[in-house]
Amino acid sequence: MTILFKFCATPPNLSQTQWIGPAGAHPLRQAAHTASKLALALAYREFSLLSPRTELHDYAQSDEASNHEWWLANREHLLEEANFYCLKKSPDTLISRAHTDQMTVGAVAELGLGVRSIGIDIEDEKRVLKPELAKIFLSSADQAQSLSLLEIWSAKEAIYKALSSFLLHHQLPVSKPLTLKDIELTERQNLAGQFRFKDFEGLYLGQKININNRNYLVFTASLFA
Numbered sequence: 001m002t003i004l005f006k007f008c009a010t011p012p013n014l015s016q017t018q019w020i021g022p023a024g025a026h027p028l029r030q031a032a033h034t035a036s037k038l039a040l041a042l043a044y045r046e047f048s049l050l051s052p053r054t055e056l057h058d059y060a061q062s063d064e065a066s067n068h069e070w071w072l073a074n075r076e077h078l079l080e081e082a083n084f085y086c087l088k089k090s091p092d093t094l095i096s097r098a099h100t101d102q103m104t105v106g107a108v109a110e111l112g113l114g115v116r117s118i119g120i121d122i123e124d125e126k127r128v129l130k131p132e133l134a135k136i137f138l139s140s141a142d143q144a145q146s147l148s149l150l151e152i153w154s155a156k157e158a159i160y161k162a163l164s165s166f167l168l169h170h171q172l173p174v175s176k177p178l179t180l181k182d183i184e185l186t187e188r189q190n191l192a193g194q195f196r197f198k199d200f201e202g203l204y205l206g207q208k209i210n211i212n213n214r215n216y217l218v219f220t221a222s223l224f225a
């Protein structure tokens, strides 16, 4: 199972009139949204080479599909998302996006092959989490002792997205609200391991990535089928 992800700096090289974020949103939010959608488009373009998908695949592989045209394609709703979970026009293509102030990331993966949902998170490695926040997201059952607070936070944010988008998409209720504290982590090796939330299980994987001389933490999560 591979989660393919691509980055796009915020703001992308677009004018404000080209931003596609929610109407009335703060300019930074607009820029982050647009950049992460562009990152998603770039990830999808590469993904579609590996795993062809009819209409979108044909578009992705056409000679004229430059990065900018991919952004336009999104405007035309080719890359519209359903419930933060998959592409509307390609429901077998799982997706997830995340942003920091300066960098965004978009991820895609194929439904099946043992996976039924994915999530991604990106954090600037310099971000300092308030220790008191630990009370809110650390579970006493977490066994990922070698992860830092920020790493656990980021892993759980990615896992939250995989779980929440899956539950939302399939309209599945949970008996109490899904919170980061209810997700339990076990560590297998450095920055990677297994998670559990009620009857759900899956894998998380963290990577340290340097882009434009800044260090970022990127965590992905996949929910087992």
Ligand SMILES: CC(C)(COP(=O)(O)OP(=O)(O)OC[C@H]1O[C@@H](n2cnc3c(N)ncnc32)[C@H](O)[C@@H]1OP(=O)(O)O)[C@@H](O)C(=O)NCCC(=O)NCCS
Residues within 6 Å of the ligand: 032, 033, 034, 036, 083, 084, 096, 097, 098, 099, 100, 121, 122, 136, 137, 157, 160, 161, 162, 164, 165, 178, 179, 180, 181
């Ligand atoms: C949903 C959530 C994970 C988003 O994280 P964030 O820090 O606001 O922002 P990120 O940059 O990491 O991700 C934003 C993207 O997540 C995606 N997203 C939003 N809600 C989502 C959901 N319910 N499921 C999956 N993905 C979601 C969207 O693509 C969004 O991008 P957009 O705003 O451009 O559309 C976060 O707001 C959240 O609710 N976290 C868990 C809350 C929790 O348990 N809190 C208790 C401890 S404080």
